[in-house]
Amino acid sequence: MESMRQPLRLVGLLFSAVLLAGCQLLTESPTDPRELRGTGDLGLIIERASGSVLVVDTTEKTVLERVEGLGNLSHASVVYSRDGRYGYVFGRDGGLTKVDLLTGSIDRRIVQAGNSIGGAISQDGEYLAVSNYEPGGVKVFDSGSLEQVASIPAHYEGEDGETHRSKTVGLVDAPGNRFVFSLFDAGEIWILDMSHDEPRVVRREAGDKPYDALITGQGRWYIAGLYGEDGLSLLDLWNPDEGVRHILSDYGRNDERRPVYKMPHLEGWAIAGDRAFVPAVGAHKVLEISMEDWAPEGRIPVQGQPVFVMASPDHRQIWVSFAHPDNDVVQVIDSRTSEVIRTLEPGEAVLHMEFSPRGEEVWISARDSNRVTVYDTGTLEKITTLEAKKPSGIFFTSRAHRLGL
Structure with missing residues (x-):
């Protein structure tokens, strides 16, 4: 009997040692932030002139990695995988790059x-769609392998x-694993449905030159x-x-005719309650629009x-950036009073803004100042700045769980 107890005792001692080692591993904090962490407070900042991106931590407000070799990023945008680990960077040169935020590398x-000219990810996260000028059209890829699945x-x-083939613009993801985009030269809106065995396309007339x-x-x-006529096209x-x-x-477009230095980005429209706040083309105004009947309600001088x-x-604040030559400031509008409450100076050539997931901060890129400035949205005071090479777009992983971004 004693001879049987000895092996059992040894097994028990080995089990205890393994258990203690496991507990020690679980309680020790990783020294490398990539060893064990979530992705919910990460993001990417485009460095447009150098073909690189910065992986940033929005909690600590620090740069974790610089990832290089992404090509022409002059009009780059980013979408994310459902788990927020991978950022898909759409470059102006036709490049589609899958960046691993946890390893800080190109996957x-x-x-x-x-x-x-941009891209989108499907509702289920399976497909990536890319909008192309040359050749005109949309290509769809598997988000894991980047293998093409449709053209x-x-x-x-x-x-x-x-x-002919038209330039495609305004590509967004929509519910039901659909993508929607516009044809600049054809004046049409297409709905691409990827929920069937074969892609299906619905075409609708849009107007003159949707941009x-x-x-x-x-x-x-x-x-x-x-671009070719006053007004906008609305599709339900x-x-x-x-x-x-x-x-x-x-x-x-016909109000206070001025040279248009930069066409507004429609993706930057502000929806606050039952109103939309819209950049007026060529005018120093932000338009207020009722979303009940899409009728103008007011104009805010900026x-x-x-x-x-x-x-x-x-929805308490509306943040506004501007075209050259007034692009070194950002103005903040109170959505309740429709009045400008603060003018900030983040740097020269402000290009993009991104709110932290719950809105306590906003990050603003200033290309010609080579920095990103972080502001407290409660006090409207500067918190910190981060150095970056000609930064433009800022994209946080919270976008992974929102439509149309």
Whole structure:
């Protein structure tokens, strides 16, 4: 009997040693932030001139890594995998790069076209769609492997009776594993449905030269700005068979005619309660619009031509950036009073703003000052600055759980 107890005692001692070692591993904090951490407070900052991105920690407000070799990032944007680990960077040169935020490295990279203008990720996270100028159309890729799964050439019949390919713009993701985009040359809006065995496309007339577009946060309304005529095109994605509706014919192109130094980004529209705050094209105004009937409600004077007009997550503030030559300031509007309450100076050539997931901070890139400034949205005071090489777009992983970004 004693001879049987000896092996059992040894097994017990070995088990205790393994258990203690495991407990020690669990209680020790990792020295390398990449060893064990979540991704919910991470993000990417585009360094447009150097073809690189910064991996940032929004809690500590620090730069974790610089990832290089991403090509032409002059008009780059980013979407995220569902778990927030991978950022997909869409470059202007047709590059599609999958960046691993936890290792600070490129996981995969392809060049899928000659000239691209943004992308989107499907509702289920399975597909990536890229909007291309050259060749005109949209390509769809598997988000894991970056293998191409579909190509949708933007064919249309021109006035000469010949078939042409249009530049595609305003690409967004929509509920139901759909993508929506506009054809600049054809004046159309297409809905690409990826929920079936084969992709399906629905075409709708849009207006003259749609140049950019947005989708509202709940995924119902797709709005395309029109470069060739006053107003915008509105498509109800709940009822797409009703066709496109023309709204806001006095959107601002004929109001106070000035040279347009930079077309506003429609994706930067601010939705606050039942109102939309919209940059007026070429005018020093932010327009207030009722979302019940899409009628103008008011005009807020600002110090320049607005480019981005963005609402804080609680909808209490509207932050506005501007086109050259007034692009070294940002103005903050109180959404309750529709008045400018502060003018800030983040640096020269402000290009982008991004709110922290719950809105207590906003990060602002200043390209020509080579820095990103972080502000407290409660006090409107500067918290800190981060050095960056010609920074432009700022994209946090909280975007992984929001439609249309």
